[in-house]
Amino acid sequence: MTEPDGAANRADLPGRVALNPVHRDFFAGGAGEERTLRRNEEAFAQRWIVPRVLRGAGARDLRTTLFGTDLTMPVLIAPTAFHRLAHPAGEVGTARAAAAAGTIMVLSMAATQPVEDVAATGAHLWMQVYPQPDEDFQRHVVKRAGAAGCRALVVTVDSPVLGRRERDRRHGFRDLPAGFACENMRDADGRLRDIAMDPALSWEHIDRLRASTGLPILLKGILHPQDARLAVEHGVDGLIVSNHGGRQLDGALATVDALPAVVRAVDNRIPVLLDGGVRRGADVVVALALGATAVLVGRPVIWGLAAGGPGGVRDVLETLRDELDHTLALAGARRPADLSADQVA
Numbered sequence: 001m002t003e004p005d006g007a008a009n010r011a012d013l014p015g016r017v018a019l020n021p022v023h024r025d026f027f028a029g030g031a032g033e034e035r036t037l038r039r040n041e042e043a044f045a046q047r048w049i050v051p052r053v054l055r056g057a058g059a060r061d062l063r064t065t066l067f068g069t070d071l072t073m074p075v076l077i078a079p080t081a082f083h084r085l086a087h088p089a090g091e092v093g094t095a096r097a098a099a100a101a102g103t104i105m106v107l108s109m110a111a112t113q114p115v116e117d118v119a120a121t122g123a124h125l126w127m128q129v130y131p132q133p134d135e136d137f138q139r140h141v142v143k144r145a146g147a148a149g150c151r152a153l154v155v156t157v158d159s160p161v162l163g164r165r166e167r168d169r170r171h172g173f174r175d176l177p178a179g180f181a182c183e184n185m186r187d188a189d190g191r192l193r194d195i196a197m198d199p200a201l202s203w204e205h206i207d208r209l210r211a212s213t214g215l216p217i218l219l220k221g222i223l224h225p226q227d228a229r230l231a232v233e234h235g236v237d238g239l240i241v242s243n244h245g246g247r248q249l250d251g252a253l254a255t256v257d258a259l260p261a262v263v264r265a266v267d268n269r270i271p272v273l274l275d276g277g278v279r280r281g282a283d284v285v286v287a288l289a290l291g292a293t294a295v296l297v298g299r300p301v302i303w304g305l306a307a308g309g310p311g312g313v314r315d316v317l318e319t320l321r322d323e324l325d326h327t328l329a330l331a332g333a334r335r336p337a338d339l340s341a342d343q344v345a
C-alpha cells in the first residue's frame with residue numbers, strides 16, 4: 001500500500017481515490033492524536049526478519065485451517081463498518097473478493113447490507129458483534145448470522161465506549177447518510193436498533209453468550225496476557241490481538257508489540273490472530289513467526305474496495321498473497337508453521 005511518492009502516514013494514502021473526504025477520514029482515522037494508529041505500522045517497520053538458508057523448503061504452501069474452514073492463506077478480512085460508503089458494491093463486493101481469494105471475511109455488525117445477501121456470494125463468513133446489553137436482541141442477531149451460514153462469532157471487546165475520533169468530530173460525522181442503514185441491526189420485527197456500547201458488561205456476558213450458541217467464539221481486542229488467560233478459562237475458542245486499528249484507546253500498545261505475551265499466555269490452547277498495521281507480506285511473516293495463526297487486514301481492504309470494487313479488494317488480497325509467498329521463500333520457510341520467533345529481531 002505504499003505510494004510511489006512515499007507518504008508519511010500510510011493510513012492516509014488513497015488520497016487519489018474518489019471518496020467523499022468525510023467518509024475517507026472516517027475510514028482512515030483513529031482516536032485522539034492517532035498515536036496508536038501510527039504505531040501499529042511503525043512497530044512492524046521496526047521488526048526485522050532473520051532468514052534461514054539452505055533448508056530445502058521448496059514450493060510454498062500457504063494453506064491454513066481455522067475452526068474447520070480451509071483457507072488458501074492466513075490473511076483474513078477484518079470487520080469494518082459501512083462498506084457502501086466506500087463503493088456501491090458494499091459488503092457484497094468485498095465478500096465476492098474474499099470468495100475468489102479463498103479466505104474468510106469477518107462481517108461487521110455495522111455492515112450496510114444484510115448478512116443473507118453477503119453470504120449468498122459463497123464467501124466464508126464470520127460475524128462480528130459488539131456485545132449488546134439487550135441479550136434477547138443479541139441472541140436474535142447471532143441466530144440470524146448462524147442461519148445465514150456464518151461459521152464463527154467475533155465479539156469485539158475493546159469498545160466499552162466509542163473512541164474519540166477527532167476527524168469525525170471535526171466533520172460532525174455521526175450517522176450514516178439517508179438511504180444507508182446497519183442492516184444487521186434489525187430486531188425480529190424488522191425495526192432498526194442502534195449499536196449499543198456498555199461499559200458495565202463483564203465476563204458473565206461472554207459466559208451467557210457462550211452458553212447460547214454452538215458457533216466458535218473469538219474475542220477481538222485482546223492486548224493483555226491476563227485477559228488472554230481469562231478468555232481461555234471462559235471457553236473462548238480464539239483471540240484476535242487488536243487495538244481496533246487505533247480507533248479506540250489512543251496510546252494503546254501496538255498489536256505486534258502485544259502479540260508475544262498473549263501467545264505465551266495462551267500456550268497453544270486456542271488460535272491467536274492479529275490485526276492492525278499489516279500492510280505487506282513481511283508484516284504477515286513477522287506476525288506468524290511471533291506465534292499468530294493468521295492476520296486480518298482492515299483499511300487496505302477498504303482502499304481496494306474504494307479504488308476498484310470487488311476487483312480492487314481482490315488485488316489487495318492477491319498482492320498480500322504474492323508478497324507472503326515470496327517473503328516465506330526468502331526467509332527459508334515452506335509453510336507458515338516453519339517460521340519461529342527466533343526469526344524476528
Ligand SMILES: Cc1cc2nc3c(=O)[nH]c(=O)nc-3n(C[C@H](O)[C@H](O)[C@H](O)COP(=O)(O)O)c2cc1C
Pocket residue numbers: 026027028040078079080081108109110128156220242243244245246247275276277278296297298299300
Ligand atoms: C473504517 C473502519 C471501521 C471499522 N469497523 C469495525 C467494526 O465495525 N467492528 C470491529 O470490530 N472493528 C472495526 N474496525 C477495526 C478493524 O476490524 C481492525 O481491527 C482494524 O482495521 C485493523 O487495523 P488496520 O486497519 O490497520 O488493518 C474498523 C476499522 C476501520 C478502519
